[in-house]
Amino acid sequence: MTKEPHSNAYNAAKLPVELTKDYDVIVIGSGAGGASSAEIFATSGLRVLILEEGPYRTHKDFTLHEADAYPDLYQEVAARKTVSKGVTILQGRTVGGSTTVNWTSSFRTPNQVLEHWQREFGLKQLTTTELNPWFNQIEQDLSVAPWAIPPNANNSVLQTGCDALGYSSKIIPRNVKGCANLGYCGMGCPINAKQSMLVTAIPNALDAGAKIISRARAHRLLFKGSKIQAVEVQALDDTGRAISNYQPIKFKAKHFVLSAGAIGSPSILLRSKIPDPNNLIGKRTFLHPTIGSAALMPQIVDGFQGAPQSVYSDEFLWRDGVQGEVGYKLEIPPIHPLLSSTLMPGFGPEHRDLMNQFRHFQVIIALLRDGFNPEDNGGEVQLNSDGYPMLDYQLSKPFWRAARHSMAAMAEIQFAAGAKQVMPVHQQGSLAYNFKSYQQKLLKLPFEALQLNIFSAHVMGGCAMGSEPDNAVVDDLGNAYQMENLSVIDGSMLPTSLGVNPQLTLYALARRCATNLVKVI
Amino acid sequence: MLSRRNLLKALIATGSAVAIGVVFELREANTPEYIQNQDWQWLNAEQAMIVSLLMLSIYKHPDIELDEAALVKLLINVDKTITLLPDPQQQELKQLLDILSFSLGRLVITGNLSNIQNISVSDTDEILLKWRSSSIVTLNTAYVGIKELLMASFYGVEDQWQAIGYPGPPRFNQ
Numbered sequence: 001m002t003k004e005p006h007s008n009a010y011n012a013a014k015l016p017v018e019l020t021k022d023y024d025v026i027v028i029g030s031g032a033g034g035a036s037s038a039e040i041f042a043t044s045g046l047r048v049l050i051l052e053e054g055p056y057r058t059h060k061d062f063t064l065h066e067a068d069a070y071p072d073l074y075q076e077v078a079a080r081k082t083v084s085k086g087v088t089i090l091q092g093r094t095v096g097g098s099t100t101v102n103w104t105s106s107f108r109t110p111n112q113v114l115e116h117w118q119r120e121f122g123l124k125q126l127t128t129t130e131l132n133p134w135f136n137q138i139e140q141d142l143s144v145a146p147w148a149i150p151p152n153a154n155n156s157v158l159q160t161g162c163d164a165l166g167y168s169s170k171i172i173p174r175n176v177k178g179c180a181n182l183g184y185c186g187m188g189c190p191i192n193a194k195q196s197m198l199v200t201a202i203p204n205a206l207d208a209g210a211k212i213i214s215r216a217r218a219h220r221l222l223f224k225g226s227k228i229q230a231v232e233v234q235a236l237d238d239t240g241r242a243i244s245n246y247q248p249i250k251f252k253a254k255h256f257v258l259s260a261g262a263i264g265s266p267s268i269l270l271r272s273k274i275p276d277p278n279n280l281i282g283k284r285t286f287l288h289p290t291i292g293s294a295a296l297m298p299q300i301v302d303g304f305q306g307a308p309q310s311v312y313s314d315e316f317l318w319r320d321g322v323q324g325e326v327g328y329k330l331e332i333p334p335i336h337p338l339l340s341s342t343l344m345p346g347f348g349p350e351h352r353d354l355m356n357q358f359r360h361f362q363v364i365i366a367l368l369r370d371g372f373n374p375e376d377n378g379g380e381v382q383l384n385s386d387g388y389p390m391l392d393y394q395l396s397k398p399f400w401r402a403a404r405h406s407m408a409a410m411a412e413i414q415f416a417a418g419a420k421q422v423m424p425v426h427q428q429g430s431l432a433y434n435f436k437s438y439q440q441k442l443l444k445l446p447f448e449a450l451q452l453n454i455f456s457a458h459v460m461g462g463c464a465m466g467s468e469p470d471n472a473v474v475d476d477l478g479n480a481y482q483m484e485n486l487s488v489i490d491g492s493m494l495p496t497s498l499g500v501n502p503q504l505t506l507y508a509l510a511r512r513c514a515t516n517l518v519k520v521i
Numbered sequence: 522m523l524s525r526r527n528l529l530k531a532l533i534a535t536g537s538a539v540a541i542g543v544v545f546e547l548r549e550a551n552t553p554e555y556i557q558n559q560d561w562q563w564l565n566a567e568q569a570m571i572v573s574l575l576m577l578s579i580y581k582h583p584d585i586e587l588d589e590a591a592l593v594k595l596l597i598n599v600d601k602t603i604t605l606l607p608d609p610q611q612q613e614l615k616q617l618l619d620i621l622s623f624s625l626g627r628l629v630i631t632g633n634l635s636n637i638q639n640i641s642v643s644d645t646d647e648i649l650l651k652w653r654s655s656s657i658v659t660l661n662t663a664y665v666g667i668k669e670l671l672m673a674s675f676y677g678v679e680d681q682w683q684a685i686g687y688p689g690p691p692r693f694n695q
Contacts, residue, residue: 064690067677071605079610079669085662182691190693239605304687337687341676342669347649352582355676358685388609427653427665450661 004214005058008206012216012235013243019211023049023253024521026231028218028268031097032503033490034259035197036510037517038205044518048210049251050202051233053240053264054094056214058198062188066338069187071239073101075263078339082379082393086449087289089391090457091261093240094188095214096198098261099503102457103185103309103334104174104194106144107500108135109508112322116372121495122467125476134508142175142195144504149181152306153299155332157362159311161413167315172331174307175503183305183334219248219387220272221256226484228256255485255521257478258463259510262286262492266381266462267389269473275482278470281463282381285391286371286497287456291403292333292343293410295362295419296431302359303335316409317369317499326373326402328366329499330410335361343453345429363425364413366406371461371496373398381462395454400447403454411438425453458502463492478513489513555589559596563603563611568618569596571625572671578645579671584684599674614670617663624648 004010010019024046027038034050042048055072062069070078073094080089092098109131117123138144151159151171162169179193192199206212215236222230230250234242258265266282274281313330320327337358344354354361371378379393411422412435421431422438426445432438445451466472469481474493480486489510491502498505556569564572573592580587580595587595603614625640625648652664675681682689 060694063694065677065695067673071602076607076610077602077605079606084658085665184690187690190691240607304690337682337685338673338677341672344672347579347668347672348581348646349583351672352580352584355681355685356584358687384609386608388607390609427661450658450665 005056006203006206008209008211009056010211010213012213012233015213015249020249020251023047023251025255025257026051026251026253027257027259028231029097029259029261029264029490030095030197030202030212031092031259031261031490032099032197032506033510034257035096035201035205036507037257037259037489037514038210039201040511040514040518042205042208042210046518046521048205049253050205050210050212051216051218052095052212052214053217053236054214056095056212057188059188059190059192062190064184064187064190066187066336069101073188082391084449086395087287087393087454087456089459090455091459095202095212096196099196100188100198101186102503104176105309105331105501106173106175106504109505110499112318113496113498116322117495121465121472123465123476124467131508134511135504138504138507138511142200143177144173144175146171146173147307147310149307151310152183153301154303154335154362155309155311157295157297157414157417158313158330158332158364161417162313162315164416165413167313167413169311169313172310172312179307181306183308185308186334217242218260218268220268221274223272223274223483226482228483228486231256255487255517258486258488259490261490262459262462263381263389263391265488265490265492267383269463270381270383271387280473283462284371284377284464284495285379285381285393285462286460287379287393288367288458288497289370289395289399290365290367290455290457291407291452292363292365292425293407293414294423294425295414296357296360296421297362298418298420300359301362303361303363308332308334316406323372323374326368326370326376326398327499328368328402328406331365331367333363333365335363343425345423345427362414362419364410366410368399368402368406369497369499370399378461395449403447403452404442407442408439411435427451427453458497460491460494460497460502463488464495465493466495477516487513487517555593559593562600564600567622571618571621572596572599574625574640574645575667576671577642578649579668580675581642595674598678599670602670602674614666617666620663
């Protein structure tokens with residue numbers, strides 16, 4: 001067995017007895033929310049234990065091979081699906097959570113979102129004035145700045161196309177320091193340039209005395225009345241399966257923080273049968289459902305190379321106000337062969353002829369801002385008969401309308417940037433030579449789940465914040481309404497999606513919640 | 522989730538020549554030795570046989586030569602990939618291979634073919650195309666699931682990278 005990366009790091013399968021003492025606070029999950037919180041708890045002198053179901057990998061482990069990274073660092077081999085299989089979910093499962101494998105895009109919470117939350121959920125405290133100092137500090141700590149190097153060819157297309165059409169586009173702020181522009185952020189940064197939780201908050205917390213146990217899945221919380229007494233933990237093997245014949249371990253603490261992500265956290269509460277008088281846990285789960293348009297460019301694009309996301313366009317993010325037709329953010333995904341091959345339409349000759357043009361492909365994605373239109377209420381986290389979480393996400397009518405709208409917008413931008421041919425990323429997609437024929441083809445394509453390829457890299461909601469116990473699971477500081485010593489600090493606290501990549505919002509909320517908790521634990 | 526009820530519905534939809542419940546079992550004698558003799562981790566020889574038939578359709582292209590050795594290598598890769606999937610996905614995959622076993626087996630039972638090994642690439646092509654555009658969601662799921670598994674196993678490894686112009690990742694920790 002290899003040595004753990006830090007003297008305060010342990011593997012659940014071989015825990016020393018002294019680790020099962022009591023803690024001030026146990027943090028379940030080590031991603032954006034959990035790591036940020038744990039850092040504040042530990043540096044404030046609290047005795048902290050972090051539980052992480054994934055492995056503890058570091059820059060020395062990242063081979064940058066998709067076939068290594070997806071099984072090792074992602075939930076369900078990067079092929080987690082909604083119940084209907086309509087949406088594929090990319091979610092980290094490793095120390096640092098999704099921050100270890102994200103593409104480094106760092107946006108503040110849009111003011112429109114905060115105002116919507118103030119109006120609809122009574123979250124009066126969450127104003128830009130309140131959050132800006134947190135954002136300022138985080139951006140400084142994580143070296144967030146607009147990408148100063150010219151965008152790669154893949155991102156340039158978005159910029160050029162938007163310029164040609166008079167659409168707005170901007171450079172993305174990234175949390176990197178000494179980035180070598182490799183293009184493999186999704187497989188873990190091999191040079192520690194990405195300022196993820198893995199290289200910032202986690203080591204800071206461990207240096208301050210926090211302990212972390214990897215391959216440790218929180219099975220359920222044990223409680224009496226309104227007080228959580230312990231968390232029951234299952235040790236996992238290298239494929240993430242519970243090790244059989246291994247007794248669950250119980251850990252006790254004064255306070256428990258759930259940061260297991262918007263599928264993990266609700267599922268722990270559901271397994272624990274935590275009181276939920278208003279039936280809110282696991283409800284209103286949002287995904288930023290994401291679709292793509294693929295263009296063949298005359299020039300070589302090599303979309304696997306260079307900072308994967310450096311240009312974005314918010315031209316359509318608020319196209320019909322906050323609550324009208326669903327708006328979307330346009331970004332660029334990295335193009336690597338394994339994932340691309342699963343998305344190219346068809347099979348046999350049709351598929352390989354497209355793969356043979358791999359170096360010329362350029363892709364734009366639209367991230368749809370779900371959870372604002374009154375008809376768009378997201379999904380629901382449920383448990384299967386083994387207690388395993390499943391996300392039932394029904395794609396709404398407003399979603400399908402916006403999907404068609406965004407598909408056309410992306411193609412228009414690609415043609416304007418000089419694309420020779422463009423096709424929707426769809427099981428029955430085919431290349432069109434100009435925008436007019438593209439639109440005709442688009443009309444004939446079925447816009448249905450399992451035909452249109454739909455992704456999510458941002459799972460949000462399910463333990464939403466709100467001002468009142470009857471419409472929310474937690475308050476604006478993450479404190480659970482139904483329990484005395486439980487907080488939820490992760491993407492599941494968001495009452496809607498964000499319309500931007502969520503990491504920065506989660507860091508800010510987590511630091512604010514944790515700083516408050518230090519005073520009361 | 523492919524529930525038992527959906528599975529049954531899908532089977533009915535694939536044709537009615539055979540009474541439901543008659544599931545054709547591939548005879549060991551029909552399975553070539555190179556599949557029979559492998560030490561599979563998750564697949565059994567019958568499932569490996571079915572997957573190899575699908576591979577011939579899924580990967581078919583003048584650029585790609587699939588001899589026995591190449592097929593076995595790919596099958597071993599697919600077999601390994603499956604062991605990494607969580608239990609619910611493995612169960613679904615097993616059900617999917619059951620449907621396929623039925624669909625392919627039916628061609629033999631109905632007398633279209635005398636032997637499972639005589640199934641041609643155009644037979645499996647036809648099944649895959651039917652599944653892709655079917656109005657039955659379970660069959661769409663089967664198509665997407667098979668395609669994703671086989672493409673990921675094919676393009677996730679170095680063998681095909683040069684041909685498509687991918688230089689591979691920069692070398693770190695390899």
